[in-house]
Amino acid sequence: MQVWRALRAVPGWIFPLAAGLVVLILPVLGADMATTRQIQLACILALVVSGLNLSLGYAGELALGQAAMYAAGAYTAGLLSQAGHTDILVQLAAAGAVALLVGIVTGIPGLRLGSWSLAMTSFFLVLLVPDVLAVFGGNTGGRNGLTGMAPPTLFGVELETDGFYYLVVVVVIGWFAVMRNLVTSRHGIAFRTLKQSPVLASSQGVSVFRMKLSGYAIGAFPAGLAGALFANTDLFISPEAFGFTFATAVLAACILGGAASVYGALIGAAVMQFGPNQSTAFQEYALLVYGGFLIAGGVLLGGGLTRLFRAGGRRLDRAAGLGSAPPARTDTGEVDVPRVDGAPLVVEGVRKAFGGNQALDGVDLRAEPGSVTALIGPNGSGKTTLLNMISGFYRCDAGRVVLGDTELQKMTSGRVARAGVTRTFQTPNIPEHVTVLEAVAAGRYSMDRASMASAVLRLPRFRKVAHADVVEAERALELVGMAHLRNEIATSLPLGMRRMLEVARSVVAAPRMLLFDEVASGLDEDEIERLGDVIRRLRSAGATVVLVEHNFRLVLDLADEIVVLAQGKVIASGPPEQVQRHPRVLREYLGVEAGDEDALLDEVNG
Template identity: 75%
Template sequence: MLVWRLIRSVPGWLFPLAAGLLVLLLPEFGLGFALSRQVQLACILALVVSGLNLSLGYAGELALGQAAMYAAGAYTAGLMSIAGYTDIVLQLIASGLVALAVGIVTGIPGLRLGSWSLAMTSFFLVLLVPDIIAVFGDATGGRNGLSGIEPATLFGEVIDADRFYVVVVLVAILWFAVMRNLVVSRHGIAFRTLKQSPVLASSVGISVFRMKLLGYAIGAFPAGLAGALFANIDMYVSPEAFGFTFATAVLAACILGGATSVYGAVIGAAIMQLGPNQSSEFQQYALVFYGGFLIVGGVLLSGGLAKVAKQVTARLDRKAGLTGRGAPVRGTDTARPATAPMSGQTLVVDGISKAFGGNQALDDTSLRAEPGSVTALIGPNGSGKTTMLNMICGFYRPDSGRILIGNKEVQGMAPEHVARVGVARTFQTPNIPDGVTVLEAVASGRYSTDRVSMLPTVLRLPRYRTVRARDLAEAERALETVGLAHLRDETATSLPLGMRRLLEVARSMVAEPRLLLLDEVASGLDEDEVERLADLIRRLGRAGCTIVLVEHNFRLVLALADTIVVLAQGRVIAAGLPSEIEHDPRVLSEYLGVVAEDTELAGEAT
């Protein structure tokens, strides 16, 4: 276990880098021509698979268009070479950009239509590749393929076979370094958040359409790079190389290696290329093999080999004592850090109505919440509480009425824009993306607070480092506030329900909200956890935050709320101080189910 502890003390990214450098130096150890070609083809396939990993594994968008992007890159490089532009760097840039453009152009209609449209659009795009090539046969060579490609050059010198091997492996190493930087950044967490739930993504200020398109388009870029490299291996490009069989092979490699893994693409591509793809007999039954593998692999190997590796690593970590630092001490009086001042804004819900078909969810309903106070919204199931929260957040548009946060009307705004105004929320069921740590899950709440683009992120420029430092500092402070700091490195989804609810509150806090919406946040918590939660809500209120609390725990509502608004059948039936609401006969009847015959309570209410 000492050896394992030493291994785990080394930064994880050094191991794939060392493996990449070893592959780069293989020719120095007498790598033969045939094996050298297979390694290059494996690297090229890994580039294509990595694009699918990004769009499917991280962004959650099933799309098989990488084969078409691969073809676009290959024909771009081939046509450039025939036209006299043989510089490999220029070809790589142009091929990557053309593939990116194809991804954007084909992704927009598929994503606009929603549901499975992107999968179907990309599927038909792959089927159309041979026909598109045939239509432009005068330039592409049609179904006979594109020949006459000149050897690639670098700085005016022809690249021989040995140096081209170095180019292929270097391009793969550099791309996977870029992809790794992207995946572990706030953008990578945003992709995971989107995959988990578009509603959750919108609630933290992520544009669902833009992020989906970004994942699909960026996934097209490495396919374009792969196409440029492929065109220069044999100096010939055939349309048969980009058909449905290849698209299925890419999907099979993705599933085998692990879709939610940066380096799973390398593992899956290497196994496919160095294994079955070398057999000429296999090609006759490739589709049958891939189809069977996808069925069996999808059932028996969920998560791919990368998930198996993670499970083995976690088991060794436990044996070495590197995890399981224990649950928090419950019921202690450990002092929490002071909550930083918060700039709450007045919420005004003025006469909003909302109907779903013949069901009137809200009918001329109004509510007002002030900074520094807790406004509770209570009522029986189906009274319209969550519908009101969803309209405040922008998920529903009111049929009539206004919603103001401060002086800004937000009704009709997209959810991500409402979030950027300063609205944060929790959910009835804790909504946390898979595969992220507690610290990362909390830091994801700052996605729209400090903005940093993709380029500084992948290149690790000072702007990225500054924003990341702020993200981590604010997330750690929020975790200290809710009492989860000692669990910062644990997998967020592994926490019990009570801790996940506190994690959601912490994620909302880091967004510097002007308005905090808490939806059934105490549901399922035990007595100690409810006490911790109540203390946290009080401190947030004293810090100046505007809080709207939807809650069924009437005792908790009476203890926390400054004002209580009671809904029944979509209308406000009472509003006032807790002492008034506690004895209101209609509230007792509608909300608590106290019948009119209960004379003792009826007498107390008069």
């Protein structure tokens, strides 16, 4: 166990880098040509699979178009070679750019149409590859394949067999370093959030369409690199290499290795290349074998081979006493909430109908900075619908929603979030496979912007923003009493703690307005007390707080103003002492008959 403790103290990226360097020097260690060729082909396949991992495993978009991008990269390199441009760096740059362009052009319509459209668009793209090559047969060689390529060169020097092997491995190491830096950054968490729920992603200021397109297009880039390397492996390109069978092989390797894993692509590609591809009769049963791998990886393993490795690592962690949380700190008295620039919310005459159901009918509401406005009412009265209208998830049929000087009613949910509106959800919405700290830090995605390029290159701007994300996330966790859980997997927490995590995530961005949707549901008494303390601190800091809640005692304790909805209309509004005695509120919301008001109010007020 001491050895395991020492290994866990080593940065995680050291081990794959060391493995990559060992693979790099295999020719020096005496590996024969047959072995190095298989490794070379496995590396090329891993590049293609990694693109699918990014778009499917992280961004949640099923697409088989990597085979078409692979073909685009291969033919770009082949045509450049025929034209006398044999420098492999030029070919790699051009192939990657062409594949990226194909990804953007084909991704836009597929993503615009939504649902399964991208999967279908990319599927038909793969089926069209042979026909497109045949149409341009004068340049591509058609169905006979592309020949006449010259050996690749590097800075004017022709690459021998071993030299080309080194180049392939270096390109793969470089790409996986890029991918690792991307998915471990705030953008990687945004991809995971998008996969979990586009609604959640947009509520954090993520542009859903742009993020989906980025995941798909960036995933096309390594396929283009792989195509250029493949074209120079045998100096011949056959259109059969990019068909549906290959697309299925890529999907099988992705699922088998683990789609939501950086290095799952390497594992899946190695299994595919050194396993079934070694059989001389494999092509006859290829689709059957790939189908078996898909079932094994997706159903039996439920997350690929990397899931087994992670599970083994967690068992060793427990055996070594690692990862256990220290005792909880319930005292949040030392945590300061920075001053918040709250803004008044004005809702005027908002109407919203779903078919024949009038969910909201002329609703008015005003919430001031430095105050808590409670929105109460029976189930189905329109409370969450109104929050969705304010958040930009629904468009108003009529009326206005204004925050400060900003009209929200025509904005997308992402723009509303970037305008300073955060919220929680009735059912806690948390992405999988992220820690508590990462889940909370994700709430700052629309703040202190750092580009994907800066994340990949680990530029000073990225490091500054990443440090700020951690500092503010830790402050928010301390505020809600969950700092001791910072390294736990967020989805493993019980319901009450997941609700408090959502509160921390909504607070971390220092928003102008917070929308809490039944956040006390499922909390125990200590957690409710902590929640009340957090909301009071936010109010004192100047935030505008709108609270939807069924816990009437908590509402009376926190609210400065109460608005009561019933059947989509406001039936009462005013300070708590006035609303709690309103006859219609007592009858429709609390179910109290005339004459029983005093006994109920004595019970509610303790």
